[in-house]
Amino acid sequence: MSATGHAPHSAPPPRPLHPPSRAPARPAVVLVGAGPRGTGLIERIAANAPELYGDAPLDLHLVDPYPPGGGRVWRRDQSPLLWMNSTAEDVTMFTDASVELRGPVRPGPSLAEWAARVRAGELSVPGELADAVRGLGPQGFAGRQVQSAYLEWVYEQAVAALPPGVVVHEHRCRAVRVTGPRGGPQQVWLEGAPTPLVADLVVLALGHLDGRPPPEQRDLAAFAARHHLTYLPSDFTADAGLDVLAPGEPVLVRGFGLAFVDLMVLLTEGRGGAYEAGPDGEPVYRPSGKEPVLYVGSRRGVPYHSKIGYTYRGERPPLPRFFGPAQVDELLARPGGYDFRRDVWPLIAKELGHAHYHRLFTAHPERVRTDRAAFEEKYAAAEPLGPGLRALVAAAVPDPADHLDLDALDRPLQGVRFPGADAFQDGLRGYIEADLARRHNPAHSPDLAVFLALLSVYGQLVRLGDHGPWWHGFFSHLASGPPGPRLRQLLALSRAGVVRFLGAGTTVTADPERGVFSATSDSVPDVRVEARALVEARLPQPTVTDTKDALLRGLYDDGAAATGSGLLAVDPGDGRVLDRTGRPHPRRFALGPHTDARASGAFARPRTNAPAFRQNDATARALLRFLRAHAVPEPARCPPG
Template structure:
């Protein structure tokens, strides 16, 4: 057996690509000229992986503007390794147009993609297929940047399990391969997970089977078979986030409908989508203007010192008690800094005086609210996170028909606000959310943090492009989408054999349907994952949090055992871990916690591999 150190990276999507890029950046100084073999394992081509593969509907967009997507580090990333700048998505497309960058093999034969690249501007929302080409290009650049002593081999398949002693060489077993890949270190970067149905979904599926109905559990919308969803019939949709937006597109334009002069022209093959959720509203629109002027000083109240102190405390960290007050104060500080500096006519007094009093105030005390009320006369200019999280609390309508105009008004107002620079404190809060997420990653999974916080962040910061909400309004006016409201409930009617959907917004009313779609991603939980690899890691002693995330050391990405010890040779990065990062991709010059994680894991793995004894096998 060869004595060449070997790293197996399981998952060839953006996270696996990012790890290879960081290995290329760090290897010259940290690893030297010793040979290294990297085996990359994924059933989908490297770069995009499964979620960002080329083979999906061209109707599906990214959820970010092209100028807000980069795979390259800059000097805002707090990392030990060297910065290696590279183009964001829109500047890459411009480089393809002017001949500075070559397209990956095969991409130049797709006229639709070529047309999109030719027309792409920074404020456009590209198709996911275009992002697939960018990611493939980034992967090829990362591999080309590796020193000559490091080679990469892609294995088109799935990893089933990892075996081997803590202090010895690992074995990675692949589907359809009789012998394992030997590995001195293993990094799991498989991205989003499929999951077994939750108990409630099993009950609903059983009800559907007995009555000849259709129930579609949480899944990746692009991978869901929607052919059985009937045309012209009411369909109950539970979930109003990004999975719903994809569903909306595939069941309308994907079935031949089109938009003309801002109105929707049906094909006649659409269902009628009755959509509701806990909040009862879609995620807030992406902000449609760019930043100018002074940026808020971030972090201010939740930075490395604060999170370090929480980690060093002699009691368990409670998110609501110990963390949330500082999150609230951090976001408020970003909001009011922008209001005072960019819109001073809507404030009273001096920013320096306000900031000093704001800093001294108890995060949960009444003096903070009194300070804000005195300095910001218009309540519409004050930050109210509770109201943002529960926009329909107390709102009641006598019927679902009465609700429709109200929700269209809410969405219209949100679109206007999120595209009006006069409300630029909203963008400051967005930057604050990114900063906060980067700090919370250090704390791991804190109960509420895994569920409520991620949903709250997504609601405020990861909403759909504005054009999608304009399409939603058009679909509502056309009667193809109908709103159900907040506090959505789903019941089953055994006598009639129907699903019944209601909400707190329209008390006492129910909508009946023969189809129920759960429009959300499966929870990233080890307990119900369909990944045999993660199940085996868990059974082999890997720790999981109360919310089902794989526990990893925040400073290295090493997988933690249930005894608290980090595994010396096993690493993991991605949304299924306690180091999950907010958003799929990083905006340029925002610090990129995912970049920091990739760098730390690459450096730790390279140090391990460098220090192996120079002996065979």
Template sequence: MSTLVVVGAGPKGVGLLERIAANAPEFPRGRLTVHLVDPFPPGPGRVWRFAQSPLLRMNSMPEDVTMFTDDTVRCAGPIRPGPTLAEWATGVRDGTIDATVHESLTTELRSVTATTFPTRRLQSAYLTWFYEQVRAALPDTVEVRVHAARAVDVTGPPDGTQTVRLADGSTLVTDIVVLALGHLDAAPGPEEARLAETARAHGLRYVPPAYTADLDLSHIAPGEPVLLRGLGLAFTDLAVLLTEGRGGRFVTGDHGALVYHPSGAEPLLWAGSRRGVPYHAKPGYRLHGPPAPLPRFFGPPQVDALLARPGWLDFDTDVWPLMAKDIGWGYYHELFTGHPDRVRMDLDEFAARYAAPDWDSGELRALVEKAVPGETDRLDLAAIDRPLRGLVFPDRGALTDHVRAYVQADLTRRGSASFSADLGAFLALLSVFGQLAQLVAAGKLTPVSQVDGVDGWWFGFFSFYASGPPAHRLRELLALERAGVLRFVGPDMRVRVEDRRFVADSPAVPGTVETTTLVDARLPAPSARRATDPLLRNLFHRGELAEELLLDAEAERSTGRIHTTTEGLVVDATGRPHPRRFALGPHTSARSPGAFTRPRTNAPGFRQNDAVARHILARAAQPR
């Protein structure tokens, strides 16, 4: 009999359990006891728990969310298909799937479709059902025990059993430990810590990056001006909780425009960021033409060539041009096949002439100008990345007018299928994301390229363009602005402390904004060093867990992620992997995506879970 402790029973931990259930029949001699340790319910875990605001929604459509493998997943274990969130909701409605759903979800369950955006509570119900299905599928050789507690430490030698200590003082003795902790909370970084100390000295209130649903916002008074730094998903959640969450109402007014009726309990929200505009809305349509054959310019042959090249790779010069070329190919393939009336060239001719030039070359720009007459139909990734770059506004009213028009134009593009080329680029972004993972895993990028290029700029651009909120959230932001509840600071937002006030400004617009509260509206950056989780903190301080450190002849950079091998084994401060400890999730050096898996994408998370599950089962099958 072998024992496994999985610390974290959210989607990652329960996804590993599913792979154990699927692979266990191949290891009939192995008996395994699995302890799931998490103070939150197994399946949803912390982030997707039912006990959160019913106003908070996913930023993925139900058809794009699955917890089940399909025939695209290249793994050694068996494929166990199952319903996407959309198929599950349909099955529960028509009675073909037996699931217990809270009565508060009845109305939503009746109305949700494959392309609407469900509440996080409905996703919680799907994950709970998934966990129940996994438990039911376990063979007699695998037993599961759930501990609604927090793990605070793990000790044990590489060649011996491990002891996991829980917050209540009890212990679990085990052969293998898997840390499936998901997104990590972290103490403020150096810049944030300095800001927090300055705020305390001046009697100001500063809220550092954190998971929005867990924030206590009760100290923010009605009518109080509040600075929100960041315009991404965390900002969207904050805006919901501080407006509709305080009793305000959105109604449809004349000409179909959304109107916000304040309750009077809202603060005055001042929002700014580096770009100065909210994330792009998720597309609300499907492709008009056939999917582009992807990858084409950043696929296995190009990745293999980069891996074979001696020396380090630079992201900006060696990698990004190939990625951008594939993103452009996805975009223009859909424009040519889905909207042939808006181009002046046959697709075959365009494809042949598109193949040779570099992405940022004059030859390629000339080809696009010749083939695509409409300027708004041409893909400009630099302009997408920094839409307000170089603009200067005479006053805040002009800035507001411009941001309002920008958001409305984005809603038009993401809501009208005549702009489905944007979806072609979106799908190409997903393709290059997966290819890039191979270069990252091989350690070929310079430390600066990895930390600043990939973990910094690329992940930020990907989130901005492809991982934004549902379109209705942007319509709500426009309604909040019209109601005077939300105002914009501007791009390249700067914050300082003066005369017992936070003072914010932007180089693009005259004037300043002063408040006594600042909220950093984003999740904490990965940091094993500053993790607040007691288990990680203890392991790090003893040197049994380390941050991923990258160095070459010119630079040494920490990514902040938990250092693991490609198989997921935890690496200590001396560089040695611990054969009995795994760490899985987005904050490890394996860099599995934090978002849910899209169906039919050969998802890396499924492949990693399968490999770790088979390792655990093989060990359990060995004579003790």
């Protein structure tokens, strides 16, 4: 055991020294999931323990088959070609003054600041990562292996900050079931272990989970098996078996988000292809000859919008303004409940518009033709999404390019038809080029103000619980797109013929007569593409009803509640798991994307009042208060013999 009480990685999982029906000899918490979310909770336990728990003993059991810190998604054991999706200065695991919490703020370095400390010789990283860290500036996009090293360092700092009475035990295995009465100790059963871990409290920080394919995907898999085709269902791209996709083979790909970007990278550079600078400075792709040909389509038919390539300067929009705590309180108090698209979305749209036009008036006053105060007064009084608001904007902002059109941003190809496949390739390349130009030009800085408003909105939505998949998809399309260099690579792959675009409203069917998969789209209705391989380039849905995770499924079977979207229902105040009567379980908690309190990420952009940090703090305080009130802080004693 190290000086911090942290069990070394090579130590075997400790066995409980007491019958499962009895309380643990020392107060104990089992944390299932040691990735970024679990690490964030440990950091908050360490921060709050001096106030709420003191130096009382505590066993903290971490259960995860993957290394702590990075967990599965951010583990170091993956391709060095895969990048993060945010700039280094926009990634932190530490609270700051913007975070609304009851516990103390414990500042720490962002990924960019951590990398600077490594370069200065204050911290060290494994030798194979040294060059990557040295080349990482604040506006750079780190490889996932570098992010893994940062998360491992954060984990080590969080464990070291725990009071001396806390002993951390790592269990490199899966938890498969949780049992125990509401009023008594909980048992966490580990895969392959004859006896469970016994704890006063259990926290599920499971992260992203594998899911059982929905019925349509199961039908396609069965069709593929009958006709000896290749079908890869929704999965984490880094873990998908891509070797089955043959060089030169046409491959249909459904999904144009971040999972597709990873797929694109692994099947091109990952197979030996390379980029070189062309005459105009744009990348040119040189194939290795081992690539398949990717035919990619989706509902929107376009990739996510590029990450914005400049920083915010000047006055920030005052947020929240039209969708804040007061509006959420009113929605929650409605006797008949609320409908997201009818009641919530108009408020969100008005908030995004407020940020957009505030920035336009303050940073680009030459592009408006009315007084700012008068505009803002009329904007505040206008009905969200109503004709009065549209007329106000049209009168005040002459250039339609300066209007915020959320429908066009969400569905840019809606109603647009192309005469043929080649015309659509040209058209979509033009769309991507225009998006890159706009998202890297500070003249369009209202786009960055809208991004900040999206983060504010996401923070407010946490209190409303599950709001269905549409909002998350819209948010991701607008705010969680790929780095600009990735879209430039996509353009190069398109020009090289390695990637072909299918269009919006892509539909894939199984053709039993020809024994192939067949794809059509609304954008090019007269074109049909056939292939013997199909890849679902999207993550599995994080539902308790279709999860492959035995622990989560067992929890649901035992009475835990699920929302209409299949997410685990939790108390928005502290993350306690709710049963189907709405009762919070006193000893079981859950955090992360499988819950209806899902936040936008386990780590966050600094100074944005990150929802995950607020949730972590509330849950940590609830754990410590319970332990102080109910657990007996006595030293562990082995039974005789």
